[in-house]
Amino acid sequence: MTILFSEQTSEESAAQKPLHPWRKKPRKFTISVALAVVLPFLVVLALLLYSNIPGALVMVIVYLPLQLLAAGITAVYNRGVRSIGDSMIVVLAIGATVFSLVILMSVLLSLVVRGIGALSAHFLYQNSVYINPSTPLEYGGIGHAMVGTFLILLIASIIAVPIGIATAVYITDVRGRAVPYVRFFVQAMSGVPSVVAGLFILTIAVSTGAFNQSAFAGGLAYAILMLPTVARTAEEVLKLVPDDLRTGALALGSTRARVVLQVVIPAARTGIITAILLGIARVIGETAPLLLAAGNNDGTVLNPFDQAVASIPVYIFNNVALPYPDAVTRAWGSALALMILVAVLFTLARVLGRGRVGKY
């Protein structure tokens, strides 16, 4: 038996166009689908316009069940009974996504709406000396609090990042006998309430007279909170580094220290950066530890050991409940500035940490 291979003509191949057969076909827009989308919407619209039921309640107890029902009926009508669960899962998944996005967006939006009035160039660099709560927004700013927050974060990172990464290395690469206990304590530490961290530093460092309320004391309190987050995340990413690389490096006559420093950590670099960012994100808005350990100040303090220092969370805390509209706007404005700061910080770290290969 001979098998004939038909040779494809060159014109035939040349005429081929790139296709994507795996993509979903555009769905036919049937009347039933249109009804399933429009009818629940109209009902909700009518309720919102002509009844006194709060909007959020209408969305949850009327719109969601109604949309589920409509999706179910349409599914049965178009594709048979078996597709009913499928379509409902889709509606629920989309509903949950929209719900969380709406909450997130409304947080952001309320920050922008209430805080944008305070934002200006001088608001970001001036300090609050000679400023009282009733001073109009044309004067003063949170420069001192930005500097303070930066200093405290820097000190906390200098302390918590090396210790956190070293702890992770102990768990993943040293694999000593104490690993289960270390892991247990790290986990227990991540449950420490932030106010307790502040009280701890207040008691052992500030009240004893060893340090003033200062950026350093605030940084210590932050470091206690950062440490477990950095350690646990770093542990997870170091675990992802294949053992092949470790064995490979050992087989080249490397010491364990060099394996960790030159192969394992560089291979996990982006993950390590994520660990540091998550650590910073964990603490950046914490107020209680700073109220206790760092205190407050109207002026800019650069010396981390010298005296009490301002920070953005404490600034917000002190201003947001005052009976002066401008002070409240300042509080919202600094919250907005904090969000922007976080966004800038994270973007910067991501760009710097992008998977480049180092020269040897």
Place this chain on the structure above:
Amino acid sequence: MSTAEFESVQTLEEQMVESAAPRDLAMDARNLSVWFGKRKVLEGVNIAFPERTCTALIGPSGCGKSTFIRTLNRLHELIPGAALAGSVLYEGKDIYDADVDPVHIRLKIGMVFQKPNPFPSMTIRGNVMSGLKLSGMKRDDHDAIVESTLTSAGLWNEVKDRLDHAAGDLSGGQQQRLVIARALAVEPNVLLMDEPCSALDPASTLKIEETIRELSKNVTIIIVTHNMQQAVRVSDNTAFFLAAENEPGHVVEQGLTTEIFSNPKDQRTLDYVNGRFG
């Protein structure tokens, strides 16, 4: 195909003539037994590795070849629950003696693994030099080392214009040749290869085999392989491992490769080298 085969036969004959001369032993495993936890995986292995020869370790999967090769440069002990009895002599001294530093042993006895494992955070050049960097060796002629080791591994022409690219961008076969170059850069006296060609295409395999034959003039090579033709093509001596079900593996037969493949004394060896089991 036929030309390559013809050449390899000639080389083999040359090697036979060479290997007939008496040689010092580079390594010598004596009465070696190995355990993982309570399970004994190797029993009473005695193999001598003459200097500057290539020894092939053959046998079906799970008979302890890879475990054995990992005891030769003290990688076995990294596995939790690992245990070992007997001795492994390197230059006449037991590498498991209390005063021997495993880091020094691994520097002298290099290894190439089954799965290519280039360091992803380094460039191609960086990977070749990584052994020197990791072991703290100081050398000035970096470019010369990079070129000569990559040439030996048959990769130079493919990568000479992109030495500063990420090692992860290479294909699997290229990565394997890169890690061979990396192992050569620290100039080991013994090179262990655990199925180095199992992930390679025939052309790359041929290049690696040429490299092995070339290297075995200066370096002692111990290679685990499932490819009978490869064992015939590259090795002077062969050891055949076998493990019965739930029994530790042991060496059934060893000797000159030509003997093992043309005139084996054990029926099981004959069956295995002729592809009747395993």
